[in-house]
Amino acid sequence: MILGISIVIFVLVEGILIFSILRYRERPGTPNPFQNHGNLKLELVWTVIPTLVLFVILFFTIRGLLYVAPENEPAATAAQPRIEVTAIGHQWWWEFYYPNYNVTTADTLEVPVGTTVHVNLFSNNVIHSFWVPALTGKTDLIPGHANTKWFVAEKQGTYTGICAEYCGTQHANMRFNVKVVNNDDFKSWMSTQQQAASAPTDPLAQKGADLFKNQCASCHGIVGVNLKQFYNTAQECTDLPGGKPNGSPQCLIGPNLTHFGSRSLIAGGVLDNNTENGNCDPNNPKLKEQCNLAKWLNDPQGIKPGNDMNIGSLTNEQIQQLVAYLEGLK
Numbered sequence: 001m002i003l004g005i006s007i008v009i010f011v012l013v014e015g016i017l018i019f020s021i022l023r024y025r026e027r028p029g030t031p032n033p034f035q036n037h038g039n040l041k042l043e044l045v046w047t048v049i050p051t052l053v054l055f056v057i058l059f060f061t062i063r064g065l066l067y068v069a070p071e072n073e074p075a076a077t078a079a080q081p082r083i084e085v086t087a088i089g090h091q092w093w094w095e096f097y098y099p100n101y102n103v104t105t106a107d108t109l110e111v112p113v114g115t116t117v118h119v120n121l122f123s124n125n126v127i128h129s130f131w132v133p134a135l136t137g138k139t140d141l142i143p144g145h146a147n148t149k150w151f152v153a154e155k156q157g158t159y160t161g162i163c164a165e166y167c168g169t170q171h172a173n174m175r176f177n178v179k180v181v182n183n184d185d186f187k188s189w190m191s192t193q194q195q196a197a198s199a200p201t202d203p204l205a206q207k208g209a210d211l212f213k214n215q216c217a218s219c220h221g222i223v224g225v226n227l228k229q230f231y232n233t234a235q236e237c238t239d240l241p242g243g244k245p246n247g248s249p250q251c252l253i254g255p256n257l258t259h260f261g262s263r264s265l266i267a268g269g270v271l272d273n274n275t276e277n278g279n280c281d282p283n284n285p286k287l288k289e290q291c292n293l294a295k296w297l298n299d300p301q302g303i304k305p306g307n308d309m310n311i312g313s314l315t316n317e318q319i320q321q322l323v324a325y326l327e328g329l330k
């Protein structure tokens, strides 16, 4: 509506301007134009009309604001269940923590259909904004300030979410998915997520596990390896009142990787975890071209310049070992 009004005014004003420039341009022998010092009637017209137009726009703006104003979050009932999640904005990826289940994941927020999802929003660095256009509007994550929002997904499916507040060079690559599943699928997914990682039996993956402990464990956590349990980054690692200061030993910089192999997105949502068709089979001769995890391990700064993943260069064997280990963490 506002766009329509603006187009009409734009075309009218620019049209008259261009017409005047062409029609009344200076030509040889043209006398000086008529000098006019004010015209009350004209000035009233071009003051009153824009004022009226702005009031019309104001009316529709206020109506739109009332229309999108959030309703109160429904009370949790048997008919309208509710789950709580904590979304933590990092530079540049999303961490999701389920306080009632003590589970941490990254890049994909999995929720049951028809359930009120109460989202606690935290950031321990800069302002981000949580936005899933098909499900809910934008709400900022502000360092030192607890924000919340809620939404209900009525249909199963996968919905794209993005960060909607400029937060640094990779702001555009701070994406996530909201995966809406039925209640049974949610429960079985959750019970898998609650398990600690089991030690690998495959020799290649065992080497990958050693490599993880030596090279990755200072930034990434795996429950059962270098973490005793999932932890709430929001409480442990933000400067919120009552929270521990940044730098507490559990404040790992990178995503918790406990069930990495079960995730559909990696690298802060910019790559699919494309394990289908044997892409990420460690013996795939084209592993580094076909498996996104291998690509990422090979050159994280080339894929997402400026991110915190600074692992130096890995040999092909090391990449094979890490792929075998991490993709095995279902």
Ligand code: CUA
Pocket (backbone or CB within 6 Å): 089, 090, 092, 127, 128, 129, 163, 164, 165, 166, 167, 168, 171, 172, 174
């Ligand atoms: Cu986070 Cu933009």
